[in-house]
Amino acid sequence: MTLDLLQADRIRCLRAVSLEPSRGLTLLHGRNGQGKTTLLEAAYLLATGRSFRTPRIEEAVRRGGGPLRVAGRVSGRAGETDLAVVVDGGARRLAADGAEVGLEAYLGRLEALVLSAERERVLRGGPDERRRFLDRGIAGLAPAYLRTLGECRRALEQRNALLRSGGAGRRAEVEAWDERLAAAAAAVHRRRREYAVRLAAALAEPARAVFGPGETLTVAYRPSPAAAGEAGPHGFEDAYRRALRSGASRDGALGFTGEGPHRDDLLLELEGRDLRKYGSAGQVRAAVIALKLGKLRLYREERGENPVLLMDDFDADLDEERAGRVAGFLQEESVQAMLTTSKETLAGALGVPMRKVRVVEGETRAA
Ligand SMILES: Nc1ncnc2c1ncn2[C@@H]1O[C@H](COP(=O)(O)OP(=O)(O)OP(=O)(O)O)[C@@H](O)[C@H]1O
Ligand SMILES: [Mg+2]
Helix, strand or coil, X not given: CEEEEXXXXXXXXXXXXXXXXXXXXXXXXXXXXXXXXXXXXXXXXXXXXCCCCCCCHHHHECCCCCCEEEEEEEEECCEEEEEEEEEECCEEXXXXXXXXXXXXXXXXXCCEEEECHHHCHHHHCCHHHHHHHHHHXXXXXXXXXXXXXXXXXXXXXXXXXXXXXXXXXXXXHXXXXXXXXXXXXXXXXXXXXXXXXXXXXXXXXXXXXXXXXXXXXXXXXXXXXXXXXXXXXXHHHHHHHHXXXXXXXXXXXXXXXXXXXXXXXXXXXXXXXXXXXXXXXXXXHXXXXXXXXXXXXXXXXXXXXXCEEEECCCCCCXXXXXXXXXXXXXXXXXXXXXXXXXXXXXXXXXXCCCEEEEEECCEEEEC
16 A cells, blocks of 8 residues: 555644655655654554554644644555544544544554654563564454453453462462463464464565575564473463463462463574674664564565555664665565655665655755
């Protein structure tokens, strides 16, 4: 799918911007604080009704006066759609083809994947960031997974509450929750494992493109408890139930459940070495880009079209050769991407055709 028109008004510093992104690559360049990231934020808001910079969208409303309005036209397999999001006085309104709709009905017309500093914690941050990455990816393909995840979380909270209230003396009750938790955890485990395997396959080619020859990136799901993970997707439930039983007194002393999907991780290795511990800034960033491109491919396998890619500070930490390889890959894959940079000379260095747009004081100029 492509975003053929993007209009943004009173979102942060932007004023009545109207932009026709290329169907390929668009490079938004300009000095710091001019509104480049805000343009990506506007596109993401149009896709999801949310900002990737803040959970409080009111913050993005122009200081001194809204309403914030973003609008655009999308074309894809489902045809053409006009979308609009207005944020006014703390209220958000969504419209598709001129009719106001609720969030559920609104979503799905424009899919956007964003890569920004806020989202790059996936590699350097704690395992919770990587679990969120897995879970968001799964839910993006199968929204019902959020229910599965919720059931697991509730079972875990109930078991923990019981442990804290002196569960040692209430063994039968804890065991009843063990059953519930093991069943719910097995469902989460299966989905995460399946997704990680698919992601690893989808990632191979983009990773080769991003890293070039000589550096191999691998991803592997690291389930908790490890022993139950080794039992495979079907043996997990039994193995986890046994682990819960044998760990009951330790869990009781701690007041929480020590093992389970809430302790899962995703391991990324470059040439067999943990990137989180040993990766350079550029290698980490390249890996995050490869992960995102893997996600993009999974989306395409599922839906038969590419989502729109938004990459903030495109060239951050990348050498020119690598940045060029990433841009080349996007072009080969016919991805519509909006990239930002503060370096005006970047477009020339990338060696890939792209539309250049200069962002100055909240306005855009063709350049
Ligand atoms: N609610 C708001 N109202 C008005 N201006 C805002 C608001 N929030 C942020 N700004 C301003 O808008 C600009 C935001 O620009 P943005 O983050 O898009 O910059 P950028 O071009 O991506 O810069 P950089 O190269 O530093 O990343 C900043 O100058 C910031 O001070
Ligand atoms: Mg920025």
